[in-house]
Amino acid sequence: MPVPEGHHVASRSLLRDDAFRALRDAIVDGTLAPGERLVDAELIAWLGVSRTPIREALARLEQAGLVQTRPGRSTTVSPLDVRETRAAQSVAAAMHELAVREAVPQLAEADLEAMTKANGRFAKALRRKDVDAAVNADDDFHGVAVRACGNAMVRTVLDQVTPLVRRAERLRFTSLTGRGSVAVHAAIVELCRAGDADGAGREARANWLTLQLLLATDD
Structure with missing residues (x-):
């Protein structure tokens, strides 16, 4: 399903770990479905954080096998392998x-x-x-x-x-x-x-x- 509209967390003081956990949980519970494209601007609006913690969170999620990144092109939720x-x-x-x-x-x-x-x-x-x-x-x-x-x-x-x-x-x-x-x-x-x-x-x-x-x- 698409990235939810509105802020997932009211506070804008999320640390990178908070952004990581929010995205990880959304992928695990199916809110963010396999194959779904993750766009920085949409994630920033949803989580209420800057681009830096979003990119750091996505890098950690890639290491965990939950997202796939094609540099300069797109980041998507990994299929269930x-x-x-x-x-x-x-x-x-x-x-x-x-x-x-x-x-x-x-x-x-x-x-x-x-x-x-x-x-x-x-x-x-x-x-x-x-x-x-x-x-x-x-x-x-x-x-x-x-x-x-x-x-x-x-x-x-x-x-x-x-x-x-x-x-x-x-x-x-x-x-x-x-x-x-x-x-x-x-x-x-x-x-x-x-x-x-x-x-x-x-x-x-x-x-x-x-x-x-x-x-x-x-x-």
């Missing part, structure tokens, strides 16, 4: 496995409760077919371990690869296959509660690799 998405998914799965393994000894009961509540919101969102709420709840669930593990490199890598995965997962969460994650989430919580870091890590990895079923149909 199955091979790149599979690669990003494999990395994300490995990072979440590592996060859970390292987080288990650090998790308090409050953390496990937060994961359980997030999984409950996730299940409700799937029943309502509310993709935005499902993605947010899933992020909340996995984010507990990512924060608790205290490994800054895990977060850095996930920030790079997760948007590519989320573009495809938005499709998965509207299907029956997405509902299997509810039971897997519950299993991860119980393994964490039991102190089984290896088992919880394996379940986390498997959970992030379930997207392969969807991608296999897109070859």
